[in-house]
Amino acid sequence: MEDLLKLDKQLCFSVYVLHREIMQAYRPILNEIGLTYPQYITMMALWEKDDLTVNQLGEILQLDNGTLTPLLKRLESKSYLSRTRSKDDERVVKIQLTEKGHQLKEKASCVPMQILESLQLSPEDMQQLKSLSDKVINKISQ
Template sequence: MVVVTNAADPVPDPLALERQVCFALAVAARSVIGVYRPLLEPMGLTHPQYLVMLALWQHAPLSVTDLSRLLQLDPGTLSPLLKRLESAGYVTRERSRSDERALAVTLTEAGRALRAEAEKIPAAVVDRLGMPLEDLQHLHAVLTEVIAATRS
């Protein structure tokens, strides 16, 4: 963390932009998502759609409620993502047979096939970031702690 001080004022400014965790996280998030963008474009996916697909590749089928909880997204935010993925032919949304109120999200054959292409993305991201894998794993662990701390 860079701490800027004024020679006349030896106490660092607690509101200095470069001292703010929120600023560093916001810039880092935009920057990393920017690294993903050219990798996802050939697949026809945005980053939020990619996150939905990751969850479905790991856990499908899922109810919209479970998917919303897993991705920590409001169902109102998730719904348009699912509609676009359905239009692209990657998922289907159907009423659950056991609970008519619930929508089940299932991968289509095209959605399942897309996984093979997506398996190249993590290594490409690590390569493009140019950081040691251990550093990225440590960053992930720390961010996971930050997320947990915000939920306490």
């Protein structure tokens, strides 16, 4: 009988190692544009849809306010975004990209292709991996 508790049989271990390897691939590429991975995904979300509230951004990134607030403060200190309280409700904080934040998108445009090269994946392999990952996430989230 096959031992199902062997490490090389575990999906969780494979995903854990893959996550580590992907993050290692991103680190030097993102260092070139002065961002950490959490900052990068935050900027990507804002490039896609600017003028969000902190809560809306947290939902998109699946991050809680305790994680997101210090991250936004660092991006604000780099002049990539501004945070302002809503005039209608002081509890609501709106986030807007600055001109410098919009310009960073051009510098970051090379990141996806550099990641493909670093991971030695074809665009088709990357899409297949992403599709399977999305499928699992969607089933878990239901």
